[in-house]
Amino acid sequence: MNSGTLDGQVVVVTGGGSGMGAAFARRLASDGARLVINDVNEVAAGEVASDVGGEAAIFDVTDSLAFNAAIDRIAAHYGRLDVLINNAGIAPTGDANKREISMANQIKRIEGRYDELTPTDSTVDLSDEEWDRMIKIHLYGTFYGTRAALRHMTPQRRGSIVNISSIMGLRPSAGIPHYCAAKAAIIAFTKSTAQEVAAFGVRINAVCPGFVDTPMLDSMDDLALAGIRMQTPIGRLASAEELSQVVRFLAGPESSYCVGDVFPASGGWV
Ligand SMILES: NC(=O)c1ccc[n+]([C@@H]2O[C@H](COP(=O)([O-])OP(=O)(O)OC[C@H]3O[C@@H](n4cnc5c(N)ncnc54)[C@H](O)[C@@H]3O)[C@@H](O)[C@H]2O)c1
Numbered sequence: 429m430n431s432g433t434l435d436g437q438v439v440v441v442t443g444g445g446s447g448m449g450a451a452f453a454r455r456l457a458s459d460g461a462r463l464v465i466n467d468v469n470e471v472a473a474g475e476v477a478s479d480v481g482g483e484a485a486i487f488d489v490t491d492s493l494a495f496n497a498a499i500d501r502i503a504a505h506y507g508r509l510d511v512l513i514n515n516a517g518i519a520p521t522g523d524a525n526k527r528e529i530s531m532a533n534q535i536k537r538i539e540g541r542y543d544e545l546t547p548t549d550s551t552v553d554l555s556d557e558e559w560d561r562m563i564k565i566h567l568y569g570t571f572y573g574t575r576a577a578l579r580h581m582t583p584q585r586r587g588s589i590v591n592i593s594s595i596m597g598l599r600p601s602a603g604i605p606h607y608c609a610a611k612a613a614i615i616a617f618t619k620s621t622a623q624e625v626a627a628f629g630v631r632i633n634a635v636c637p638g639f640v641d642t643p644m645l646d647s648m649d650d651l652a653l654a655g656i657r658m659q660t661p662i663g664r665l666a667s668a669e670e671l672s673q674v675v676r677f678l679a680g681p682e683s684s685y686c687v688g689d690v691f692p693a694s695g696g697w698v
Contacts, residue, residue: 433680435460438506440499442489442573443516445472447642448592451668452513452675453480459676464502466516489516489569492576499576508584511679512577514570514614515592519644520562520604526550527652530603550603559606566610567617574621578630585629590678591618593634593690595697611636615690622688633678633686638694641665661696 439456443449445467453463453476463482466489467473473484485502487494503509526548533545570591581587596604597611615634622632639645639656645665648656657663674693677683692698 433459433682434510437461437510438464438502438508439511439513439679440464440466440485440502440509440573440577441513441515442466442569444513445469445476447644448637448640448668448671449513449515450476451672452515453482455669455672455676456511456679457482459680461511461679462506464498466498468516489514489572490564492568492572495569495572496576499573499580503580509577509580509587511588511590512573513590513592513675513679514573515590516565516569517592517644518562518565519647520607521558522647522652523550523553524649526603527649531651531655548603551605554606562606563610563613566607567613570614570617574617574632578621578625581630582625582628587630588679588683589621589630589632590675591632591634592675593618593636595636595638595692595694598636598690598692598698618690619688626687631678631683631687633683633688634690635671635674635678636690636692636694636698637666637671638692638697639665640668640671642668659697660694664695666693666695 439461441449441453444453444465453465457463457480463480464485465473465477465482466485468488470486477484485498487498529546529548536544574589591614593614594611596608597615600608618632618634671693674691
């Protein structure tokens with residue numbers, strides 16, 4: 429049964445073909461929203477779109493012209509644009525060797541053998557391409573989407589933008605400086621843009637999930653996942669559906685006083 433609070437609202441979810449984006453789409457559709465599912469994966473976006481009775485919009489969020497064109501077309505087609513969820517993202521590429529060094533270092537720290545710690549060289553080994561791609565997809569993608577959406581939301585004096593950051597933007601971990609920097613920058617971007625447009629009826633907020641059980645974590649081996657569970661006070665990963673409740677709150681009128689606010693859902697990490 430629909431609560432009806434999002435009836436007819438037009439919602440765009442980037443990276444909506446998988447994981448959290450797909451869960452957000454399903455959650456908002458269940459409250460009556462009309463969904464546009466963006467992704468670079470055409471098949472995945474098509475499946476989610478067909479599940480929620482919405483449409484797919486296939487483009488790369490790092491392509492600003494494509495982002496502008498898609499948002500302009502959606503706003504013209506539906507006559508409105510109510511919610512944008514900037515969610516598309518990639519995981520840092522894992523390196524089993526560096527993970528092993530980190531694990532061994534943890535044991536050496538516990539045993540007080542600080543002289544024997546081995547450098548992981550994670551930052552030294554990070555290539556220009558890896559850095560650029562990470563910042564481009566997360567930070568530039570969020571900027572391109574927000575800019576395109578505000579061109580419609582500010583004049584209509586209504587809208588909600590939800591940016592998916594990470595606990596790594598609030599409490600960074602060693603080994604993934606590009607991911608942490610991108611996610612932290614999204615928080616500052618969220619606050620600045622939110623202050624600019626709040627008086628015009630547009631709210632912009634950020635969510636900082638802890639570790640969520642999605643395909644993004646597929647590259648992690650069992651030991652790495654066990655390490656995450658061990659460090660997470662609640663003792664487990666989140667489900668994408670749990671995060672979708674936070675996003676649902678921020679998308680709708682229930683969060684009317686939330687402006688530039690940052691919502692961790694971290695299982696106790698932050
Ligand atoms: N899973 C986690 O533990 C976790 C924790 C905190 C934050 N996040 C963030 O949540 C968001 C969603 O992650 P997820 O876990 O659902 O991952 P996921 O891999 O399941 O989904 C990400 C989706 O984004 C799409 N995508 C990637 N690059 C794109 C691009 N350039 N343009 C358009 N689409 C693109 C992918 O095709 C994929 O469908 C990401 O921003 C991620 O950084 C994830």
